[in-house]
Amino acid sequence: METVLEVFLNIIIFLIGASIFSFLNVVIYRVPRKLSFVSGRSMCPQCGKNLKAIDMIPILNWIFLKGKCRFCKGKISIRYPLVELLGGIAAIASAYIYGYTLQTVLIFAFFGILTVTAFVDYDTMEIPNEFVVAALIIGVFAFFAFSDISFLSRLAGGVCVSLPMLLITFLIPGAFGGGDIKLMAACGLFLGWQLTLLSFFLAVLGGGAYGGWLLITKKKGRKEHFAFGPFLCAGMAAAVFIGTPIINWYAGFLI
Known part of the structure; x- marks a missing residue:
């Protein structure tokens, strides 16, 4: 039972880390362009369409859409899911070493x-x-x-x-x-x-x-x-x- 709970907690920690780094993807894109990253909805950088919640599921959304925008079919860089994956791994590693x-x-x-x-x-x-x-x-x-x-x-x-x-x-x-x-x-x-x-x-x-x-x-x-x-x-x-x-x-x- 304890092992199942640990696995569940690790999944939650991973998802939190991946979600936070998904937001950091926005920061990485907007800061150099002098755009606000605290206001405005997420959008496709190619066609400008606003993204819905279902379009922003970390990692999985990129896989399901085969690395393409759902609207314009423009290519989405693999950097985005890799950054999210990095965030999930970092979250688990941090919790493993330093606890909660x-x-x-x-x-x-x-x-x-x-x-x-x-x-x-x-x-x-x-x-x-x-x-x-x-x-x-x-x-x-x-x-x-x-x-x-x-x-x-x-x-x-x-x-x-x-x-x-x-x-x-x-x-x-x-x-x-x-x-x-x-x-x-x-x-x-x-x-x-x-x-x-x-x-x-x-x-x-x-x-x-x-x-x-x-x-x-x-x-x-x-x-x-x-x-x-x-x-x-x-x-x-x-x-x-x-x-x-x-x-x-x-x-x-x-x-």
Whole structure:
């Protein structure tokens, strides 16, 4: 009976997470276009038809409609159900690690901010200040909700990566975007210095591999830039969920 209840709760948690990230899809689409995401009905971006509730069932609606708009049959990007799936998985992972607590809510909210930031930066090469402020607010709440990371560690997390990024940018103009620097400062308060350093290390690995692939395939030249924010966000997301085991594993080699 207990197992059945756990499965049911996980399904509910998954659906809540997928539904919230379905809304974040709206944010990802509207913010770069300077449209309000708190007013106005959801609509097909191609034909402009208002969507009904049945058209907005996370994941399943995209599958049933075979990735097409019910009205104009225009193609709907697979990004939409993938973001919703990501939200469901993030919700379950957060609840599994932190239980039914305020910590779970903050972790999930932080992951949501990272997701929106990553996709908007990928699309526009810009990180809106609103997302940085949202990350900062979550970071301030983390001071009170998480006791395993000290106050000083969080303060150090705010500068241990962002300050070197700023100095490097002064020396090499364009090395990092201002949004990247501000994002790492805000998120560092949430992560603490250890996870912040780890997330930046993972971002450099991922970004370096991606940059190398772009050069090899000649999709970009040596002096052309690509969005680094998605790699920072991916590194921080990984640090949140598996960062501590990675750090402990690495520390084992130093003992």
